[in-house]
Amino acid sequence: MKTMHMLMMPMVLTGGLSTAALADDGSLSPNALESLLNDADTYGVTHYDEVAIDDGNRLEIEGWRDDGWQLDIDMLIEDGSLVHEKRHKDTVPDWSLTSDELHQALGNAQDAGMKRFSELDVDEEGHVDIEGYDAQNSEIDIRLERNDLTVTGVEHD
CATH class of the missing domain: 3.10.450 (Nuclear Transport Factor 2; Chain: A,)
Known part of the structure; x- marks a missing residue:
């Protein structure tokens, strides 16, 4: 099974959120979450199994692309920048x-x-x-x- 690790410098996908999108309790408004998920869709995520706020300033997404690559990506909440990607070849599960x-x-x-x-x-x-x-x-x-x-x-x- 192939595994790839990539650490990317912040690269804006389509984002444009402010830091006000993240509440003091580490939660996101529906509009802020929608914007970040649109960025993930643009990046190629088509199936999801986990979406969570990580380290208070990142949205972590675990899912798959249609071509079978399983993705673990971190995006900055403030602007949708992709800051981490890990992927490996896998099969998209029916339950995602x-x-x-x-x-x-x-x-x-x-x-x-x-x-x-x-x-x-x-x-x-x-x-x-x-x-x-x-x-x-x-x-x-x-x-x-x-x-x-x-x-x-x-x-x-």
Whole structure:
């Protein structure tokens, strides 16, 4: 299995976010997250299994390109710059989320009360877990069924 590691100097993909996009609690507004995901789509990510805020200033994305390369990329939250890439040849799993499904899952989480995003994880068992914050700035964990992306549970911490 081929593995490639690349450390890239900040390179703006399409971004243009301000540092105000990241809240003090390390979460992102839906618009800021949408902009960064559009940058990831432009970079070639077509299927996702994890999206998370890393080190308070980066968005880490684990997923795949259509050509079978598994990607682990870090983007600066402030402007969408790609600062790290690791990839290896793999097969895109059926349980990963397409870009459209990812956006639908995030929209369903917003409908369930999430106002700010911090993490999304998809597993082989057919679950999508999304963590973030609600309107009262309390932590919220939302679980969705992978097949139709319906909300199956909401937990407030």
